[in-house]
Amino acid sequence: MTTLNQQIIVKSFPTGWITEDNFSLISSPIPSIKNGQVLIKNDWLSLDPYMRGRLSNAKSYAKGVEIGQVMVGGTVGTVIESLSPKFKVGDQVAGSTGWQLYAVAEDIAIRKIDTSKVPSSAHLGPIGMPGVTAWKGLIVICDPKPGETVVVDAATGAVGSVVGQLAKARGCRVVGIAGGKAKCDYAINELNLDACIDHKSPNFQDDIKAALPQGIDCLYENVGGMVFDTLLSLMNPFARIAVCGLVSEYNVEPYSYTNVRSILINRLKIQGFIVNDDQSNIPGIMKSLYEELVNGRLKYKETIAHGLENAPKALIGLLKGENFGKQLVKLS
């Protein structure tokens, strides 16, 4: 076989915003596999905000990538060789095999996905880790009751769009925050949110207050910075906050928060989390999300970049909010 693998490796860590120069595209032989392994031809690469944290030596919730190594990332692909009894050629699988066209994976590190009723890419979005992340923050941490007001920012993103729909299904009033009119229109018209406020508007502070006459009972926080600080001032007594991301702060100096006292005044419960902290409940959540999707109760949107070589640019765009819905790279 003369086909070569293509991989994107981390050449350097960014200071501030990621640039395309932080990555290199290289070619290498397609490796052979050993017992218990499979060779996967990746079809889709998932791009996610957490990736910024991996490109750093700073302390974060997971160890960073090392310079010279293949960039990390979730993938779905097709098994093209197998030395594992668990997988056969042609199986569709999801895993975290990184930014490369072909990957060797241990059979315990990947999972078979059902693509009979849903596109395989959905396993990187609403029924994959973003969907599970949404579920854990909203249902496990915030636990909103019918009639309560839920706010979610990055409301049309891969995580936020699932949060909003799950909260609506629970009978909550849901107010989204998103960047720009097109995203807000989508949040209201397609995701069925009760309101959506554009954080890019100069009137954001007034608009969000006007949209929350009853205050906030549950906040699903993805964005951080000015948006989070503003929302802190609008929390109700005994409100809950799930801190899933602070994407507006990943490339810049830390934001200065002036509404921290709301934690005391309103006796808030705040919890930061990442999806993998407790893996025991992930399969059950994935099953529930799959049923929601198959039954048409979970809408989603994708922004697709084409070709591995465009992954760095697409990641930069994601961190700037240029994507609309789940950001993917189509590899084949």
Added chain:
Amino acid sequence: MTTLNQQIIVKSFPTGWITEDNFSLISSPIPSIKNGQVLIKNDWLSLDPYMRGRLSNAKSYAKGVEIGQVMVGGTVGTVIESLSPKFKVGDQVAGSTGWQLYAVAEDIAIRKIDTSKVPSSAHLGPIGMPGVTAWKGLIVICDPKPGETVVVDAATGAVGSVVGQLAKARGCRVVGIAGGKAKCDYAINELNLDACIDHKSPNFQDDIKAALPQGIDCLYENVGGMVFDTLLSLMNPFARIAVCGLVSEYNVEPYSYTNVRSILINRLKIQGFIVNDDQSNIPGIMKSLYEELVNGRLKYKETIAHGLENAPKALIGLLKGENFGKQLVKLS
């Protein structure tokens, strides 16, 4: 009876620091009581940081005092008249009867206290609301395990001194933060803390880091501002924070926090609370604290102002950290 009552009423709300001009001392007749009420001669008045929040129209966790009304506050005193079957003349009682020498109270709003083995003033300190507040934040919210590192600021205050001792009794390493060498010496030598750092020192940032080689697992936060923001950066993964007070911010513009991202990076659990949010467990906690005190396992210190007329000055001192231990006013 020609004796007059003396009361301190709220004349105006402060902007920034409280001044003595915000209060007026007035004389008035001692009121008569109705069925179900008692007349109390107050012996001790408790001064507490929460009082700053009551002197304001701003949203806080409790309704403010109204201009012209008697200032609120916890008290212990002696029943001198009773029209309730629950109390007899001579009973020692605790309640929240405000800044006055004589008070009429409904019998359901006060509780009898046992002063056979402890001074009555302790019922305003380690075995009263400050002690219960310490217990709830530390034991119920933070729930530290043996060997974990607990940090408490305002470590020699009415609440903090109980927090530190309870944490030591649980087998934790306890680092206190206090203002000045005398308080830190007391924290180490009398309260038995493992270390105590002076937040007034120009080396505070370095000193506190050096005192926490294993980071922080549980933070009991009383102070806010620079101290809290610094501690946020030193939290361990899955650490817990009980936010009981932010006393450094009560009289000034909100502090700007730059380490909020630690919530996400370390998946912190943070909860703001006040002692009365759940009253069901208060009697049981008070009983436990009483046993600790009687058995010599709970030390405490008091700063005593003499005479109702000195209460405003003493409250101002408390908010500036000039007290050492529990700040009381002796009324008789």
